[in-house]
Each structure stands twice: as C-alpha cells, then as structure tokens.
Amino acid sequence: MLPALHLPAVHTADSLAAIVADWRASGYSVGFVPTMGALHEGHIALVLKALELADRVVVSIFVNPTQFAPNEDLDRYPRTLEADSALLAAAGCHLLYAPEVEEIYPDGFATTIEVAGPALGLESDARPHFFSGVATVVARLLGQVRPDIAVFGEKDYQQLLVVRQIVADLALPVKIIAGETVRETDGLALSSRNRYLAPQERMQAGRLNVILRDLANALEDGEPLGAALAHARTLAGNVFDAVDYVEVRDALTLAALPAGRLDRPARVLAAVRAGSTRLIDNMSAKPG
C-alpha cells in the first residue's frame, strides 16, 4: 500500500475529540506530539518515537502566544503549515490538530499554571513568563487530546522537566516520553529558529554543542565543576555575541550541584546568542 500523502487535519477540540473517541472505541492507544510547526527532522524523530509507542499519533501545530514576551519573535516565528503537513504525512502521523488561537484561548479563558522547581532559573531568567505559558498550553492540549503518551524533545530539556512536573503534580493521565535531540553534521541541535541564522552565525552556532560536549566530557573525567564551568563559559563568551547561561545542574531536578566532582547524573545546559538569534542546547553528564 502506498503511504498516505494526505494528512487528515482538524482545527477544533470537538472534531479532535470525536476522532480520538473513535480510536478509543477501536481499542487504539494514542500518542501526541505538541509542536509550534516549522517542523524539521527533530520533530519527525519525536513523531516516529510516538508511532513506536502508540497505535495512533496526533501532532498539534500551535504557535502559542503566551510563551512569547512582547519583544520576542512571535510575529516572525516561521509558519510553514503545508510543508509541515507533508512531512507529517510522510512520517506516518495520523492526525494534525491545528487550532486557531480562539480554540485554545476562548473568551473568558482565565487559568494559568505556574511552576516552581525545575522552571526556576536558566530559561526563566531570560524569559520569565515562558514556562507558565508552556505549562498552561501543554495542560490544555493534553486535556483536549487525552493521549496515553506524549513525546517532548530533550532539546528543550528544562521544558521537558517542567512538563513532567505538571503531569506529576496534577496527576494527569499521560506518560511523558523524552525524545533525543537530533543534530546537524557539525552537531548543531536542530531548531526551527536555526533558519534565522546568517551564514557566519550558522558557523558560530555549530560551536555551542562542541563547548557543551567538552564540558560534559571534562566533568565525566572528574574535573571539578567550578573549573570546568569557568572554562566553558570563557569559550562561549569568546565565540558568541552574548551568553545567557552555561550551567551544570542535577539531571532530574535542575537543582544546583555541589562544587567538586560530579556526584550524580547531571545536565550541562546553555543559552547563547548568535547575532540576534537565541540558541539553546544541553547534554547529559554522568559521574565516572
């Protein structure tokens, strides 16, 4: 049988619920991958992971205004719905949910989910309202889709932990699955925002993963946290136009770590700017 080249799409929660209810009636499990569109291989890897774990997979495309600050790139965030739809169809996704803003935030919408713990610091320092926007929209989307599993990329590692936190705290009936970061040949983590990069910036950008990899390796080799971090921060400062943070944190909680050698699974994380484009990346670092 030829693969379906047309991807069914719904734009309202009611239409979505009707299809998911049919799937449930047929005994199918349901997987979900929320996205903001502008899809690339990183997203498709998440979809393929969902397809491994569930009988039917819904992908949402919704550029969530509440996770952008007024000075951020909401208006110029890339919107490529036709190309996205073709990529999803080719990947074997079963349904696209592409709601309008009014379907997610109807008149009278009044709820905000605030998260402490893993949401504190790092991304929140530069983007203080980001995780309440993410947590709220993810909870609403999970409520509308009601999947068995949902896949979130490790590329946005802090976001992944924030989503795990709200799912645990609100006892939401879904299992959160982490999807590995997909990288270019020079190691640059795929991101919808990479298309903003001018050629010179693209070359800069490729250095971020190298700095983080070297930092993770140094920590795994037993180098003390402070020295390894200082070195990585100096390098990042030399390469990038600005460094929001380079940090090493507890891999499960993002809590700060004691000085000295790694004593638990950690995550190295960074946010930098190449020109006006903000890049984030992160990697695992395990004690030797």
Add this chain to the structure above:
Amino acid sequence: MLPALHLPAVHTADSLAAIVADWRASGYSVGFVPTMGALHEGHIALVLKALELADRVVVSIFVNPTQFAPNEDLDRYPRTLEADSALLAAAGCHLLYAPEVEEIYPDGFATTIEVAGPALGLESDARPHFFSGVATVVARLLGQVRPDIAVFGEKDYQQLLVVRQIVADLALPVKIIAGETVRETDGLALSSRNRYLAPQERMQAGRLNVILRDLANALEDGEPLGAALAHARTLAGNVFDAVDYVEVRDALTLAALPAGRLDRPARVLAAVRAGSTRLIDNMSAKPG
C-alpha cells in the same frame, strides 16, 4: 440487606487508583465529592447527588493547608474523621480517600494553578491565596480520582465557578455538578464553621440568609441594583460584627452588573463576621 456500616478507606493515590481501576473494569461510572471533612447534611446531600449520577462514589477528606492564610483557622479547623466515616457509610458512599498532606504535596511539588475571571474579587479580597489553593488541590484530586462527575456545593458559589473554570480551561475529563445549599430551619446555610458560633452569634448568623433572600426578592421585583444593594448592606452592617462584602454579580461569570434593574441571571453573595467566625452565603436572583 442491612446498610454497610463500615466504609472502605484508602490513604494513598495508588490504592485509590487500584480501586477505581477495578470499578472501571466492571463498567461502573465514578462520582467524586471532595471535602475537608467535618461533614454535615450539606455534604451528605452532595454525596446523595453523586450517588444519583454515578455507580460508585468516592469522597475525599483533606484539610488543604494551601487554601488557609497563616492567620486563618487551619489548626483549629474541625477534624472528625470517625463521625465523618459513619455518616458517609450510612449515606451509601463507596470509598473514603483520606490522604496525608505528603500524599497531596510530596517533596518537590511545584505547581500552582492561578485563576482570574470568576476568582477575582469577593472571597479573594479577604483571602487572596484561597482560590489558587483550591484550584490546585482540586485539579490534583480530580487527577488522582479521575471521576466522571464531581459535585461541588453552591454554598461556595465562587469556588464552584472557579472549579468550572479550571475544568473548562484545562479540558479536564470530568463533569462538574452543582449541589444546592442545605439550610437550618432558620435558613442558615450549613457550614463546618457554624460549630464555632456561640449562641448569640448563632442567632446573628441566621439573619444572613434573610438579608440575601430579601435582596434577591427586591431585585426580582425590579428594584434598581444600587438601591437594593445599599439597603442590604445597611442591614448587614447593623446585624454583623463586620461585613466583608454584599454583592450582586452575573450568575455565570461573577462579573459586575450594570446599574438599574436586573437584565440577566444574577447571584447575590455575602461574607460577614459573627464574632470571629466568617460566614458566607449566596442565592440566585433572576430578572422578572
């Protein structure tokens, strides 16, 4: 058959989930009534309503610390678990969920649900953190129980609308049912806090529902909002030791109403103090 005098009880979300899963496997629908214990006929009416609408009914008893301010009555809030359990068994409730604080707020718990809209003003003026405490614990309890329906009393009318708001906004898979307020012979709304009232305060307390009933009647008879409210506020001020508010609001949103005659379904609401005990009550007022 004699009624069961022993009520099964669980204290952890896992034990609860196992029993609810068994019910689901047997095809039973599930109803839920969250309470803070100190049960009275008003709670039992909610349980009976849940029993009308669902095959199996869970009642939770959890005195939620996050909805009390430091100066409020958390420590002296009445705890009457044995009597509560007997009342619930006699009513036909199927399961008591009585978690410890650590089961609801484990180490690392980090999520808070903030609600605007119906949560603004009224109770929030005197108790600014109340509804985020309520919204968060209700969402967690709904997630742990996963009922088809949940019954909330109209006695706490603003709370009922806040719960409806989070269920709508987070697309939670539960239907919220309103339970009518149960009253003493003099019309005093039943409340666990009524047991705080000294005899003289108990007599005062009985006037609140009369003032609200007269206000609702005046509005239904076409009296302009401002005049009717001013009269009710004067009366309340004469009777009670303090008046937090006497208000008339849109019955669905709790938004302020235009001056003049009622033009839509409304709710009259009040909070007053008899001695140191805070009393709230509310009633419907419909345009004539």
